[in-house]
Amino acid sequence: MIVMLMRRILLGFITVCLVSIIIFSGIEMLPGDACTQYLGEYQADKELLEQCRKDLDLNRPAHERFREWAGGAMTGDLGMAVDGKTKISTIVGDRVKNSLLLAFCAMLVGIPLALILGIITGLWRDRMPDLVISTLAIFAMTIPEFVSATLLILVFSIWLGWLPGIVLTSASAPISEFFPEILLPVIVLSLVMCAHIMRMVRSSVIDVMSSDYVQMATLKGVPYWQMVFRHALPNALLPAINVVALTIAWLLGGVVVIEVVFNYPGLGRLMIDAISDRDLPVVQSIALIVASIYVCVNLAADLLTMLANPKLRTVYTRK
Amino acid sequence: MSSSSFIDIQNLSVGYTSRSQKIIKVLRDVSLTINRGESVGLVGESGSGKSTLALAAMGYFKRGLRALNGSVHFNNINMLGLDHDELQKIRGGNLALIPQNSGQSLTPTMRIGRQIAEALRLHSDLSQTAFDDRIIEILSQVRLPNPAALINRYPHELSGGQQQRVAIAMALAGQPDALLLDEPTTGLDVTTQAHILELLRDLARDRNMAMLYVSHDLGAISRVCDNVVVMYAGEVVLTGSSRQTLLAPKHPYAHGLLTSIPRLKQKELPVALDGRPPMPGEAITGCAFADRCALADDQCRTTSPPLTRLESAESIRCFHHDKIDQLATSSQKVKQRKAARKDTGETTLGLEDLAITYAKSGFLTQFLSNSPPPPATVDNININIEKGETLGLVGESGSGKSTILKTIAGLISPKNGGIILNQDTKLTAKVEDRPSMNLRQIQMIFQNPDDSLNPRHTVAQILAQPLRLYFQLSGKDLHDRSVKLLEQVRLGEHYLSRLPSQLSGGEKQRVAIARAFAAEPEIVLCDEVTSALDVSVQAAVLDLLNVLKKERGTTYIFVSHDLAVVKAISDRVAVLYQGRLCEIGPSDAVYQAPFHPYTDVLLGAVLEPDPDTAPTLSADDVVELSPPAKGCPFQRRCPKKLGEICENQTPPAQTSIQASNQGHVIHCHIPLKELH
Structure with a gap:
């Protein structure tokens, strides 16, 4: 019974992990990122775009950012919304x-x-x-x-x-x-x-x-x-x-x-x-x-x- | 109406209204009387209405059925005129039912103790405190070991025999004066069946209970019943003493039923009853049995024979009951001998050191439990099967016989050892990895054709699959080949368009056999292929397998728990217990002394339809969950156990010295000459 229970919990955890990887990479693969979206028509300004990506930490490799996001998610910190001001956990909560x-x-x-x-x-x-x-x-x-x-x-x-x-x-x-x-x-x-x-x-x-x-x-x-x-x-x-x-x-x-x-x-x-x-x-x-x-x-x-x-x-x- | 009989059913007809608003009769003017303390057997093929009659005695009809005319009295109470409350008092109290399949008749979510307590509460005025003692007392009466622990078990935790005993205990809780038994031992092992029947006999005698025993098994009837009633197509065709009926039946149908039973002492195959009984609602002119009867003449086909009482106190529904002897002497069918085997000495299939285990060796399981792995389910099987030979595998449930078949078929991977085909090819463990050639060579027929035939496929589609896969047939070739296969299993071309649901049990099994033979296999694995069939149909299927073997020289491995069936068809027999070989040899040798103690126990428990034989019960019908770690597999139940040697040392293989019994090996510590 306990073996069974542990197996199910482990499986559930793996499922959630896999899902989070799929979600993250799915969003990564979309053309554009949070900055192009946030800046809208200003994204043509290369300097502004660069600055924004630096602010949002988007220049680091994807796996590093995933680790950070996933780690945050586990402690209930889902990061910031795209406006960079509101915490996602507050809105979503x-x-x-x-x-x-x-x-x-x-x-x-x-x-x-x-x-x-x-x-x-x-x-x-x-x-x-x-x-x-x-x-x-x-x-x-x-x-x-x-x-x-x-x-x-x-x-x-x-x-x-x-x-x-x-x-x-x-x-x-x-x-x-x-x-x-x-x-x-x-x-x-x-x-x-x-x-x-x-x-x-x-x-x-x-x-x-x-x-x-x-x-x-x-x-x-x-x-x-x-x-x-x-x-x-x-x-x-x-x-x-x-x-x-x-x-x-x-x-x-x-x-x-x-x-x-x-x-x-x-x-x-x-x-x-x-x-x-x-x-x-x-x-x-x-x-x-x-x-x-x-x-x-x-x-x-x-x-x-x-x-x-x-x-x-x-x-x-x-x- | 008042009568002296305890259970008194007069001219009862039971039927239902069909979709076309026609009234279809399942029982036609049936009368049956049982006195106090009398036990009556009710015999017939499936569909003859015997269960319906038994349930009608309780005033119960299955959904859709109703009594059309006639009366049912129990203890002078009109059972058809009672309301629910009054019926509830009688059912399970004075008149109790023991159902066919106790595994399914016990409520799975209720503990055993609660289910019996419920019956007690309804039908006795015991005080709450006396309940537990009474439950334990009843459970020990049905000879269940350790009743105090059993109370807290759920039905699925018990073996089939134990479940049946619990059902009997539940019936006894109401202190009944009459028991209705609906095939209470069908589906149980021989030893368990013999034990349950002895228990029922003793209970009936001790408590002077009346019993109505419904069964298709005349062996069981001969053991338990004083009198017998034979039903055919919803009618009673014979009533008489069971002794008289079993020794010299006076109705052709009863005669046919008896000859279709395989017997241990008989060399020939049993004779099948041809044809099938009329379906309910089918128009019957004259005698319902006329189409299948060798004595039938014009009178039989036009006039329905009345139930006539003879001087011998039997009642027979037949015009020609005085000519029954003609059936026995000038039987229209020659008894079939077992097809002789050509001794080629060529091995078709070799099982070498085969060991199989179901224990999972998953990482997490091993990590979390530190107990040693249980002994293998099947171990140390070494058998060479010769070309054209029929090897019978016998043993109780749990003996590993089906497991071995599935391993040969590639459905289970062995833990150890190999399967060698035609002396040179080592078969791959998994069926999906085997080359198409090997797949074709080994075919399997399953126990229950209801489960093994796809209900959405027509017979044509079922047969086409192997023909396309192995021979790339299509179009007219495919059709012709399918028709030929159907003819070989004695079914006509018109069966091609039918679905399995439109076939009878025997016809379905024939289609399953045709499908296996479509591949032109060298080896056919038969897994309890006749266990789900009526005796008359069983005889026909055995006969068919025998004919196919004669024509094609096919090798069979035939698994069954029925020793007489195995004897009828096998050249060589292997007796298995807990997945280990106890005895192997030519079938005549195995069924004669010297016996392995386990073979002796099995043979002793066989019930023959002969009132002069009684089973000997030399070992308990305990079901062991796993084989012992060392020593003899049968050590815990063996009535002849020697002592520590049996527990510690693997028994030696003793070879018979008689030349006629070549290859007869018994695995036992007891010397051969003492094994008689």
Whole structure:
């Protein structure tokens, strides 16, 4: 078990390292650098350009600069934005907080809802509740987020006037100020993720309900709901852990479309802004953060699966 | 309706509504009665409706199925008229089920103790404190070692035999008066099966339980049941005492089932039952068995025979039950002898000092664990297989027989030793590095054709792959060759367009055989190729392999846990335990004294469909996880163990002196003449 855990952590670390190398060299390979971007039309001035590169330390060989950047990133120092005045960690820090807030709220609504709906549709397979919920889920999955977002804005903020349709709070504002502006984006996100997880849970419940051990439990005289909760669900929900993890990673990695539609100051929008400003150091940092989030969440999911599944758990403890 | 029978099923029909809104019957007017303390065997091929009938006795029908007419009474309670609460009280209490595959019937996320406790809680009024003691008591009743430790285990941590015992324990928790057993020993090793059957026999006798024992294995039935019911295509075709039925069956189908069982004392191959049973819903005019019956005449094909009660207290659904003797004497099929082997003395495949291990030697694993590596899974295998010979490999699960096959096929790399093809070519360990020529020469047939045939490929596509790869055939040549291959496995051209899901189990295995022979191999590796098949189909597959061997002089390595099957087909037999060779020799010699103690244990546990034989259980059915580091591999279970010498010294290879038993070697410390 401990060997397994260490191996996974090591692998995760290597993945992040590789990703950081790819990001760094990708940005290196782009024509131009931070200085040509910063100076804009003044870059024709060779002297100015040289001065700028000297200021930003761009003249040193790439591997040295990578070492410095990577070393800084490990201690939380992501360097300076292209304007040379703001620390990237400050800009990104607020945005990570906001993205976390959005993701957390969406998870809080979406995951329990998805599990409950998935179990209901699985148990009442092919009957009324399943048909209605499954059809709705397909709609939620297939309608693009910006369409459903726009529709919700139209209904809830323009026609009914119940909720603000756009987020006007500044990125660095405290969490409490995002309410109730955050509600509409949370609803849209939970709809989409809920549909995905629900379908997964549904098919898993159907599988397990037709398994030999569920039949055996029934023939042992176990009452229906006790059979569902004790025999079926613990097994049916195991495969859901990984789907939930992927969804969480997707939420944390910045849901670009939703953030743009609602003008939400999260990581996704910062990424878009940084790309259009050609603020390469910021793009680089965000990419690294998103990669690390994916690795961590997946690691957590695998660990959780291992803990929840006696088959995996005991394989690694027996030896 | 009141009746004196304990389980009383009358005129029960069970069916489902098909997509075209037709009602398809799986059971047709079946009646079955079981008295208190009586044990009844229910026999038939897969699809005959025997499991459906057993579950119906509990008032349970699988999704989609329902009772169309008839009645089911248990202890004078109408099981079809009860609501859920009332059924729950009876199921698992008074009337308990022991399922076919306990590995899949135990909930994987629940500890053994909790699963039994659940049954106790539902069906007894024990106080909470008495629970643990009672669980341990039940677990010891089913002869499980160290029950106190077992309570905290999960199902997957137990061996197949242990899982089956836990399932029996779970059934006993409700103190049942009747047990329904759905193929409880299918898929278990011979020794485990014999132990479980003895346990069931004893339990039934001690507690005066009624048993309905569903099985396709007449050997098991003969051991456990007083009476037997034979089903065919959803109908009962014979009921009678199991003794009478096994010695002189009066229905042609029962007769055919019995002759298709390979027996240890029989020199010939078993006789297959041709054809296949009608599918549910297929229109049947007359007797359902007429198409496969040698006695069938016009009357059989037009009128359905009634179930008639004979003077001998048997009931038979056949017009010609008095002519059954004709089947035995003037059998329409000549019993096939094993294809004679031409003694060429030429070695086709040599296994030299083969050792295989599954232990990983990763850097991190070694770094973090300082225990010594476990002994190799398979060790010290030296066998030369002659051209045209069939070598049988037998042993319980975990004996390394499949591992050896996979290593020959190149799917596992050996740790040590080599595989020599045709005396001159040393085969590369990995299949992907082998030249195409060597790949063609060695082909493998797997146990379960459901898994080995791609479900999205038609039979034509399946057969085309080796033909294209090895012979570059295409177009008409490819088609003609495929048709010829299908004919060789006795399937017609029209099978080319079918998908595996449209074939029966036997047909799928024939396609798998055709695919192997498409490569025109010199050596065919057969990995438990008949274990997943019905006995009647098994006989047909054995016969087919035998014919192909006769025609082509192919060399087989035939792996099976069934000693009678191995005897039927092999020229030479090797007995393996824990990946080490115990005994090897001509099959007649291995199946006769002197025996290696392990061979003796295995042979003693074989169940023959003969009411006058009983298995002898001379060793426990313990499953060992790894071989001992030194000495004899069988030391821990051997009933004839001498002492320290067995633990410390590798047993010597003793060669038989009789000229007729040339090449008969037994690895044991006990002198040959004492091994009888």
